[in-house]
Amino acid sequence: MKKMKIYGSAVLFLSATVASAVLLSAAASAQPAATPNPLQIARGAKAWSENCGRCHNLRDPKEFSDKNWDIIVNHMRNVAPLPGAIARDIRVFLQASN
Amino acid sequence: MTTRFRLTPAVLIAAAVSITMAGGSMPANAAQSNQALLNRIQAMEQKLQGMEGMKQELQLLKEQLAKSQQTAKEQISTLQKKVAANQKTAQSATKEAFSESTRDIKWHLAGSGTVNFTSSNAAGAHDSFVGGTFAPIFLATYKDLLIFEGHPEISSQSDGSTKVELELANLSLNAADWLTLTVGKFVSPIGDFQQHLHPSWINKLPDRAAGFNEDGGNIALGEVGIMARGAFPVGSMIVDYAVFVGNGPRLSDEPEEGVLLEGFGGGDNNGNKAVGGRIGIRPLPYVSIGFSAMGSKVAGVEGSSGAVSTGSYNLEDIDAAFTKGNWDIRGEYVRAHVDSFNSAFDPAEPTVMIDATTWHSWYVQAAYRLAGIANSEILGNFEPVFRYSTQSVHGFAPFGAGAEDRWTVGLNYWFAPSLVFKMAYENRDFKNEPTADVFRAQFAFGF
Numbered sequence: 001m002k003k004m005k006i007y008g009s010a011v012l013f014l015s016a017t018v019a020s021a022v023l024l025s026a027a028a029s030a031q032p033a034a035t036p037n038p039l040q041i042a043r044g045a046k047a048w049s050e051n052c053g054r055c056h057n058l059r060d061p062k063e064f065s066d067k068n069w070d071i072i073v074n075h076m077r078n079v080a081p082l083p084g085a086i087a088r089d090i091r092v093f094l095q096a097s098n
Numbered sequence: 099m100t101t102r103f104r105l106t107p108a109v110l111i112a113a114a115v116s117i118t119m120a121g122g123s124m125p126a127n128a129a130q131s132n133q134a135l136l137n138r139i140q141a142m143e144q145k146l147q148g149m150e151g152m153k154q155e156l157q158l159l160k161e162q163l164a165k166s167q168q169t170a171k172e173q174i175s176t177l178q179k180k181v182a183a184n185q186k187t188a189q190s191a192t193k194e195a196f197s198e199s200t201r202d203i204k205w206h207l208a209g210s211g212t213v214n215f216t217s218s219n220a221a222g223a224h225d226s227f228v229g230g231t232f233a234p235i236f237l238a239t240y241k242d243l244l245i246f247e248g249h250p251e252i253s254s255q256s257d258g259s260t261k262v263e264l265e266l267a268n269l270s271l272n273a274a275d276w277l278t279l280t281v282g283k284f285v286s287p288i289g290d291f292q293q294h295l296h297p298s299w300i301n302k303l304p305d306r307a308a309g310f311n312e313d314g315g316n317i318a319l320g321e322v323g324i325m326a327r328g329a330f331p332v333g334s335m336i337v338d339y340a341v342f343v344g345n346g347p348r349l350s351d352e353p354e355e356g357v358l359l360e361g362f363g364g365g366d367n368n369g370n371k372a373v374g375g376r377i378g379i380r381p382l383p384y385v386s387i388g389f390s391a392m393g394s395k396v397a398g399v400e401g402s403s404g405a406v407s408t409g410s411y412n413l414e415d416i417d418a419a420f421t422k423g424n425w426d427i428r429g430e431y432v433r434a435h436v437d438s439f440n441s442a443f444d445p446a447e448p449t450v451m452i453d454a455t456t457w458h459s460w461y462v463q464a465a466y467r468l469a470g471i472a473n474s475e476i477l478g479n480f481e482p483v484f485r486y487s488t489q490s491v492h493g494f495a496p497f498g499a500g501a502e503d504r505w506t507v508g509l510n511y512w513f514a515p516s517l518v519f520k521m522a523y524e525n526r527d528f529k530n531e532p533t534a535d536v537f538r539a540q541f542a543f544g545f
Contacts, residue, residue, distance in 0.1 A: 050383035051336075054421050055294040056544075057515035066199050071206040071237050074245050077272070079285075079294070081329045081338050084275030 036092040044093025047086045052076075061097035069094045202241055209234035209249075210544045212298040220526075220534035230254060231298070233265070245270045247284075264363075266320065276330040283361045284325055286318035287340035287376045288390040290417035291430050291461075299516045299544030302426065302465045302483045305524070308504040309432070309459025309489030316413060316434030316457035316489075318392060320361030321345070321372065338378040346372030346394035347411055349452075353443050353496035356455070357396055357411060357436060368397035368408060376415075384422035390415040401442025404449030409439030424470035431460035436493075455493025462486055467512075483508040483522070490529070501529040516544035 052058050064072060069091055077087035214228035236248040249266035268282030285293055291310050295301055310317050323344025329336055345366040347359045374392025381387075392413040398406040412435050419428035434457045442449045463485040469478030485506045491498030508522035524536040 054380075054384075054386060054419065056300045057512065059515050063515075067204055068206050070199070071204050071239050071245070072208065074239050074242060074272070075208075075237050075247065078245065078270050078278045078280065078327065081278065081327055081340075083329045083331055083336065084272065086329075086331075086336075 036096060040089055040092050041096045042093075044089035044091070044096075047082075048090045048093055051080060051082060051086070051090070054080075061094045064094075064098075066095045066098055069098065203238065205236070205238040207234055207236055208545060210297050210299050210542060212540060212542045214304060215539040216536065217538075218534055218536040220536070221532065223534070233297070235266075243272055245272075267363075274328070276328040278327050280325040280327060281323075283320055283322045283363050284342075286321045286359065286361070286374075287325065287327065287342060288318035288374060288392055288413065289376070289415040289430055289432055290386075290388055290419065290428070292317055292319055295428075297544060298540065298542035299518060301542075302463060302481070302510065302520075303485055303506055303508045303522050304520045304538040304540035305506075305522070307430075307459075307461035307463070307485060307487035308502050308526075309457070309487065309500075310430075310461065311500070316357070316359075316432055316459055318347075318359040318374075318413060320359075322361045322363045323371070336380040338380075339375065341375040342373070344372045346370065347396055349396050349399060349441055349443075351399075351443050354499035356457070356491075356494075356497040357434070359413075368395060370395040370397075370408070374413070384420060386417075386419045386421075388415075388417045390417075396436055396439065398439050398441030398449065398452075399443070399445065401445060401447055401449040404442070405440045406442075406449055407440045409437040409452065409454075411436045424467040426465040426467075427463070429460065429462040431458075433458055453494040455491060455497050457489065457491050457497075459489040460487070465510075479512045481510040481512060483510060499530055503527040518542050 049058065061069075073087055073091040073094065076082065077084065082090070210231075210233050212231045212233075214230075215226070216223075216228055217225040231251065231253040233249065233251045236246075238246045246269050247266055249264075251261075251263050251265050253261050255261050264283065266283050266285060268280050268284040270278050270280040272278050287293055291307065296306065296310075298304075306312070312319060321342055321344035323342055325340060325342035325344075327338075327340040329338035331337075345362050346368075347357045348362055348367055350356060350358045372392055372394035374390065374394075376388055376390035378386060378388040390413075394411045395408045396411045397408050400406055413432065414434075415430065415432040417428070417430040419426075421428075436452075436455050438454045439452055440449045441452055463483065465481055465483040467478070467481045472478045472480075483506075485508075486504070487506070488503045489501050491501045504527070505525045506522050508520055510518050510520045512518050518541075520538075520540045520542065522538045524538065526534045526536060528534070
């Protein structure tokens with residue numbers, strides 16, 4: 001019975017690894033375009049004001065560098081949580097306003 | 099000795115006088131010719147004088163030109179140096195910008211720092227500057243796909259020692275716009291306060307709500323396991339969800355702490371995993387409602403004698419928030435229940451029967467930033483806060499040691515969006531201890 005449990009765990013983790021690889025590959029191919037457009041910046045401004053103030057004060061875009069906003073928004077996408085597209089809009093707005 | 103004949107003006111004049119004198123006998127056309135010659139000589143002399151002036155003028159111009167050329171050379175040299183310096187700066191800035199924003203792996207150190215002061219009339223309490231807390235959050239990303247979060251918390255203790263705890267350490271994979279997979283030790287997605295509001299620069303008051311404390315009871319703080327989480331739009335709404343499987347809660351070795359839900363990474367102490375999740379709805383940008391639940395089992399601890407058993411543990415939570423303009427109004431209710439089971443608190447002592455116990459905790463809180471009514475920038479940075487919170491415990495008596503009703507009024511001053519000074523007065527009506535009044539002050543900085 002214990003052996004079956006161990007085999008079951010191994011199969012489960014192997015499946016999870018394969019699934020992660022497939023998901024990672026799919027997500028990598030769906031990376032956003034590098035050049036933002038004004039519409040995306042406007043969407044980001046709206047999403048920033050509607051979502052970020054739900055828990056804390058709105059942070060000034062100038063508080064962090066573009067690189068830091070990359071990381072912070074990626075983190076907040078998971079913490080809030082936020083849909084990926086909305087998180088990208090917010091990041092573009094923050095970096096454009098920086 | 100030879101004498102050279104020199105044609106000097108004196109000779110010329112003498113010749114001219116001779117010619118003139120001789121001219122008395124000369125014909126009239128010869129006199130005219132001499133006069134013409136004299137005229138030409140005078141004209142030539144005038145020309146010579148003019149040329150002399152022009153020569154001086156040319157010399158002057160030549161000197162001026164030389165000076166201008168020298169000045170121009172110096173200016174060009176200065177400009178060349180400036181251009182070279184600017185090119186170097188531009189290259190350096192471009193290299194910096196390129197390297198920072200386009201690297202696949204990036205990292206950032208976030209977190210918060212807090213210092214506190216507390217004054218209480220409770221028996222045995224002293225006015226105290228309560229040691230600072232440093233809570234760094236290390237974040238590292240791989241493209242937009244992976245993010246690692248490591249969060250130790252370092253705080254000084256009343257005995258002079260320093261306490262270091264690993265609050266979080268997890269890896270998240272952004273698998274799709276609506277799905278993130280997280281493994282490791284993560285913040286429990288149960289409820290809203292612990293998940294989003296407990297950092298000192300976000301929490302509107304210097305302390306946590308009653309029952310929403312870190313030392314056990316019924317609040318899920320962290321979990322070690324795997325979590326699927328995400329959010330997606332539904333029409334104009336946003337819906338978020340989280341589902342997790344983890345090691346689950348444990349019984350504390352301090353009876354008054356009850357059951358701990360902190361996320362135990364050193365391995366599970368029973369074979370039953372905790373399963374739980376949360377679903378949140380944001381029907382309007384400024385309204386959010388969340389429902390959470392978790393099911394698990396708590397294992398009894400072996401004692402010197404007596405039976406040991408396991409008790410089922412269930413938790414339900416509902417939270418709501420209204421955050422429009424300068425208003426921040428929110429509340430949360432959490433109920434936890436553990437079935438009866440046998441356990442020891444100290445392995446050297448016999449096990450005891452732990453009665454089935456239910457915890458109820460809830461709070462309501464309202465804060466208003468005066469910027470909504472004050473024209474003054476200074477007045478606008480003030481924020482009065484009110485909170486009522488309560489915890490009641492029914493069942494195993496030692497678990498209810500911390501049960502209380504608490505009123506808190508506070509006043510915050512925001513120096514910056516993440517830099518705040520808070521003052522608060524609390525009235526704590528304990529169920530099993532005398533009532534206490536407490537004043538708290540706190541400086542909190544999030545970065």
